[in-house]
Amino acid sequence: MFQKPDMSNKFLLILHILVCAVEVNSLQLERTNYDYMVLTLQWPPSFCRGKECEIPVPHRWTIHGLWPSNEGNRTRHPRDCYARSAREECYKNVEVPPALVDEMTTKWPNLTLNGDHHSFWTYEYCKHGTCAANVLPTMDDYFSKTLDLYDDVNRKLERNGINTPGPEYTFAQLDTALGKIGRYTCEHLNGKQYLK
Secondary structure, three states: OOOOOOOOOOEEEEEEEOOOOOEHHHHOEOOOOOOEEEEEEEEHHHHOOOOOEOOOOOOOOEEEEEEEEEOOEOOOOOOOOEOHHHHHHHHHHOOOOHHHHHHHHHHOOOOEOOOOHHHHHHHHHHHOHHHHOOOOOEHHHHHHHHHHHHHHHHHHHHHOOOOOOOOOOOHHHHHHHHOOOOEEOEEEEOOEEEEO
């Protein structure tokens, strides 16, 4: 069971459209407080608009990250939760479990041109995953839970026909599909709203 003491067990989905070998404890992590975890997804065709991205651009939701976050302060969330002296150690020692590499390459790609998937995963783990060590104590736990949450969200979207490119969807349709009211970041362009 995935629970954190003194924390409501909720995960919030942010859809951004436009846009293990080593134990965490060896990184001398600092204790952090947060209220919930945010699973952030992106729609690659929108993310890659105006950017040089890997071709072909996937036409499915992809993972951006899983971030500990705080209620009432959506712009500041815990980050880089290792002792200052351990920063270099974190970035050198992130190892994605070999059994997850293919799945992560598909579901959690670095979309940028010449993007190195491993460096993207390393960045996300060191910046955000280290802050969730009280509930996801190893790198394997962090990467596996992120993939599990992605699969759950994707199943809900697919059941409601919201995983195909082209159609336009309302926030209400997304909320209905997910069974929760999501938090969306938008950009207005030519009289339309695009998730950002």
